[in-house]
Amino acid sequence: xxxxxPTTWAEALAAKADxxxxxxxxxxxxxxxxxxxxxxRPAALLDxxxxxxxxxxxxxxxxxxxxxxxVPYVRLITELGNRLPGLAQAARTVGSPQIRNRGTVGGNLGxxxxxxxxxxxLLAGDAVIExxxxxxxxxxxxxxxxxxxxxxxxxxxxELIRAFWMSPAGGPQYFSKVGTRNAMVIAVCSFAxxxxxxxxxxxxxxxxxxxxxxxxxxxxxFLAAELDWExxxxxxxxxxxxxxxxxxxxxIDDVRGTADYRRHAIGVMARRTLTWAWNEFRSGHxxxxxx
Amino acid sequence: MRVTFTVNGRRETADDVWEGESLLxxxxxxxxxxxxxxxxEQGECGSCTVYLDGTPVCACLVAAGQAEGREVRTVEGLAxxxxxxxxxxxxxxxxxxxxxFCTPGLVVQAHDLIERVAQPSDAEIREALAGNLCRCxxxxxxxxxxxxxxARKAAAS
Numbered sequence: 526x527x528x529x530x531p532t533t534w535a536e537a538l539a540a541k542a543d544x545x546x547x548x549x550x551x552x553x554x555x556x557x558x559x560x561x562x563x564x565x566r567p568a569a570l571l572d573x574x575x576x577x578x579x580x581x582x583x584x585x586x587x588x589x590x591x592x593x594x595x596v597p598y599v600r601l602i603t604e605l606g607n608r609l610p611g612l613a614q615a616a617r618t619v620g621s622p623q624i625r626n627r628g629t630v631g632g633n634l635g636x637x638x639x640x641x642x643x644x645x646x647l648l649a650g651d652a653v654i655e656x657x658x659x660x661x662x663x664x665x666x667x668x669x670x671x672x673x674x675x676x677x678x679x680x681x682x683x684e685l686i687r688a689f690w691m692s693p694a695g696g697p698q699y700f701s702k703v704g705t706r707n708a709m710v711i712a713v714c715s716f717a718x719x720x721x722x723x724x725x726x727x728x729x730x731x732x733x734x735x736x737x738x739x740x741x742x743x744x745x746x747f748l749a750a751e752l753d754w755e756x757x758x759x760x761x762x763x764x765x766x767x768x769x770x771x772x773x774x775x776x777i778d779d780v781r782g783t784a785d786y787r788r789h790a791i792g793v794m795a796r797r798t799l800t801w802a803w804n805e806f807r808s809g810h811x812x813x814x815x816x
Numbered sequence: 817m818r819v820t821f822t823v824n825g826r827r828e829t830a831d832d833v834w835e836g837e838s839l840l841x842x843x844x845x846x847x848x849x850x851x852x853x854x855x856x857e858q859g860e861c862g863s864c865t866v867y868l869d870g871t872p873v874c875a876c877l878v879a880a881g882q883a884e885g886r887e888v889r890t891v892e893g894l895a896x897x898x899x900x901x902x903x904x905x906x907x908x909x910x911x912x913x914x915x916x917f918c919t920p921g922l923v924v925q926a927h928d929l930i931e932r933v934a935q936p937s938d939a940e941i942r943e944a945l946a947g948n949l950c951r952c953x954x955x956x957x958x959x960x961x962x963x964x965x966x967a968r969k970a971a972a973s
Binding site for chain 1: 817834835836838857858859860862865871872873874876877878879881882884925943944946947948
């Protein structure tokens with residue numbers, strides 16, 4: 526096995542072009558588990574820790590945040606918690622403090638596990654994933670098009686994940702996750718919601734209840750058509766939203782839970798998160814945070 | 817490959833390190849520091865918690881090569897010579913140790929907590945220690961020890 530240590534982004538891209546089979550490692554919280562248990566023995570590890578620019582985030586001219594793939598969860602919470610509240614809530618549920626000190630959204634995207642905690646808020650918040658290769662340059666991939674299958678993504682073998690782009694929340698955002706305890710839990714299933722009041726639209730993300738993280742599109746379209754943004758939340762509308770969210774899931778039975786349970790829980794979490802977000806929106810407590 | 821890094825203030829070089837090896841393995845088997853414990857090897861138990869450039873991490877999830885040029889502080893590096901760190905003293909006094917396997921990780925993690933938060937609430941202590949599993953004592957005495965260490969540190973400063 527080779528251990529590749531690029532120190533700049535350009536070197537990292539060159540290394541990945543040269544050795545497309547190399548497995549990128551950032552926080553190691555997924556990659557090292559597979560090595561420790563001998564699940565995989567890659568031909569090379571590509572250590573991205575020395576690439577300092579990956580650990581930075583910036584506010585871009587169009588107002589969006591560009592968050593480097595190497596920014597650990599702990600910094601998403603402390604530095605970006607106000608601006609990306611849905612993602613920060615999800616980040617707080619990742620593993621333990623030690624894991625959040627090392628783990629990154631970039632790693633979550635690279636692994637592309639349907640159970641990854643950051644995926645639902647990325648979907649609900651219209652995140653775009655910036656990937657790059659030495660040969661073809663930058664590609665901007667909307668989160669909804671990034672996940673292709675169980676642990677499969679749109680990332681090509683010679684590409685690396687550079688950053689994700691996301692607008693600071695324009696409305697309340699919430700994340701909910703079902704697990705057997707508060708810490709160190711891989712999601713049985715999860716759900717994220719993001720209100721986009723300026724567009725009179727609600728974004729959603731379903732986790733761990735389908736082969737990929739996915740949006741509940743019919744549920745989003747239903748709210749876009751039926752939700753009265755000046756009124757209290759209608760009970761029948763809420764119930765229908767929950768049903769449509771549950772229908773968008775296509776879960777399986779596994780050791781963590783049954784398909785029926787997951788479908789049910791997605792409906793419950795969809796109703797709950799919409800209620801939380803709506804209450805915050807209607808109370809006027811939500812303030813748009815400048816990036 | 818060769819990995820050179822600083823451990824508890826001392827420069828260490830390990831040779832013939834396998835590229836897929838963890839920092840934990842290097843510490844225990846190559847540098848001779850068995851304080852950090854090897855249990856789950858998947859970041860679930862916290863027994864191998866060490867500081868990496870001042871941040872607590874699971875040493876089993878850091879690739880050895882990622883420690884190159886960096887600073888590691890293990891449980892062995894907390895005491896000042898024969899004088900135990902206040903967190904270690906508190907664990908002894910409160911009986912927060914039974915089999916002792918989880919203790920090094922808990923001590924490092926608690927050490928970090930009271931460095932960052934002067935007087936942590938019970939909720940903050942529980943949250944900070946959520947990634948450290950103990951299967952003997954049942955945590956109550958561990959919580960007592962962290963409260964005691966934090967109180968002493970606050971009184972001393």
